[in-house]
Amino acid sequence: MRQTRALGRIGCLFGLLLAAPLAQSASKPVEVDVVMVDYSFEPDHLTLRQGVLYQLHLENHGNETHEFTAPVFFATATIDNSNVLDNKGSEITLQPGEKKDVFLTPHKPGRYDLRCADHDWYGMVGGITVK
Numbered sequence: 001m002r003q004t005r006a007l008g009r010i011g012c013l014f015g016l017l018l019a020a021p022l023a024q025s026a027s028k029p030v031e032v033d034v035v036m037v038d039y040s041f042e043p044d045h046l047t048l049r050q051g052v053l054y055q056l057h058l059e060n061h062g063n064e065t066h067e068f069t070a071p072v073f074f075a076t077a078t079i080d081n082s083n084v085l086d087n088k089g090s091e092i093t094l095q096p097g098e099k100k101d102v103f104l105t106p107h108k109p110g111r112y113d114l115r116c117a118d119h120d121w122y123g124m125v126g127g128i129t130v131k
């Protein structure tokens with residue numbers, strides 16, 4: 001009886017030791033960089049994990065205005081700074097030379113469409129996979 005109680009306490013201690021670093025990593029976002037050029041996303045496909053906080057860092061290195069348009073993906077994610085989104089939360093618009101960060105947590109596994117609303121006809125398309 002005494003032995004099982006002692007084991008229980010050791011189990012609790014291990015739980016605390018394991019929980020501390022996990023809690024820290026959960027609060028720090030995973031940075032994902034996407035560069036927009038005339039006329040593509042680099043990279044053009046993102047693979048994200050559900051329940052993970054990401055800092056999606058976008059830079060427009062092109063000479064044209066580009067959009068990171070992913071309405072269905074954004075609708076299934078929690079966006080911490082939704083003020084960075086345009087067009088009813090469907091996209092992020094970047095002027096030439098502009099940089100923007102969006103902090104988001106995907107929730108629903110699946111494959112989502114990514115495109116530049118202005119240049120999808122020019123092949124500026126990609127995808128987002130949430131696992």
Ligand SMILES: [Cu+2]
Pocket residue numbers: 039064065066067116117118119124
């Ligand atoms: Cu574009």
